[in-house]
Amino acid sequence: MKFASTDSYIATEDLTVAVNAAVILQRPLLVKGEPGTGKTELARQVAQSLGMPLLEWNVKSTTKAQQGLYEYDAVSRLRDSQLGDERVHDVKNYIRKGKLWQAFDAEERVVLLIDEIDKADIEFPNDLLQELDQMEFFVYETGEMVKARHRPIVIITSNNEKELPDAFLRRCFFHFIRFPEMETLRRIVEVHFPGIKDGLLTAALTQFYELREVPGLKKKPSTSEVLDWLKLLLAEDLGPKDLARDKVSLPRLHGALLKNEQDVHLFERLAFMARGQR
Known part of the structure; x- marks a missing residue:
């Protein structure tokens, strides 16, 4: 075996x-x-x-x-x-x-x-x-x-x-x-949430990977955290349009992804700086 x-x-x-x-x-x-x-x-x-x-x-x-x-x-x-x-x-x-x-x-x-x-x-x-x-x-x-x-x-x-x-x-x-690539993570998500709409999954995972790549994060969100986040998104019946944001603002229901105040403050500072540059 x-x-x-x-x-x-x-x-x-x-x-x-x-x-x-x-x-x-x-x-x-x-x-x-x-x-x-x-x-x-x-x-x-x-x-x-x-x-x-x-x-x-x-x-x-x-x-x-x-x-x-x-x-x-x-x-x-x-x-x-x-x-x-x-x-x-x-x-x-x-x-x-x-x-x-x-x-x-x-x-x-x-x-x-x-x-x-x-x-x-x-x-x-x-x-x-x-x-x-x-x-x-x-x-x-x-x-x-x-x-x-x-x-x-x-x-x-x-x-x-x-x-x-x-x-x-x-x-x-x-x-x-290694942290799973997008395609592997899609398969993992589909095991936990069979039938999840492709548009929502694509939008959520794109945003999730963007979040992980933000410089200075103390704790990058993991597989278990993206599963928790998706469970909340489905419970709230949110769609791809509801997730729309710029790359420096906090995502919807971010408490499932960011687990310490330093990372939350990091995004708040980035958003403040982005507003100042407009």
Whole structure:
């Protein structure tokens, strides 16, 4: 089985090649790209396309690599020992399996998503090198070696907030999701809004790409934001004429596209300067 576009997810040719190459090489697929370009959704669609369960490990700034393997609850064991609980005699009662252990222990092959790995401490990727490479780890509290029954398909996403270590990068197959071109974005929109009028879609996407090209934007609007914007345009029953504007004025319902006050003020300044030049 190979990954390909689905009825609900448009994957470019280079993305499908990257996914299938990572599967063949049995290496984690490291996916980078602008926020909102579908990195997280990719893992869900790969699982759906290949008919595999999905396990999601959402990384935060406080996440430690050990949590992906297992956590030993020594405090609960101490409390139970003081209360005379019989559970205290089996240390396994106090071992909580992490997402990696769950993936290794699964009865069938799974897709494991490690989402936004760059949010964690810089040592986080290095601490997972052995486990992701050898697909095994040692549990010191029980003395057992946990080995993967089936090698999971590992998809790792990053928003480039931190540089990842070279040793980690060497073990991954890398793919950068470029922002979709107009034609690809049209196909993505038509998946979400089948039957959308061509005139409205053309006018909206033309304006959207013009917006992204404005110099000085702090955050360029992404795919998810243009979908939100189009949903509002359709709900308000707006047409191409309703979107008419000059390139420096704020678009209709701009709160779906511009997500900080600096970018709103940028357009206000550009409009003010344009009026002054008339």
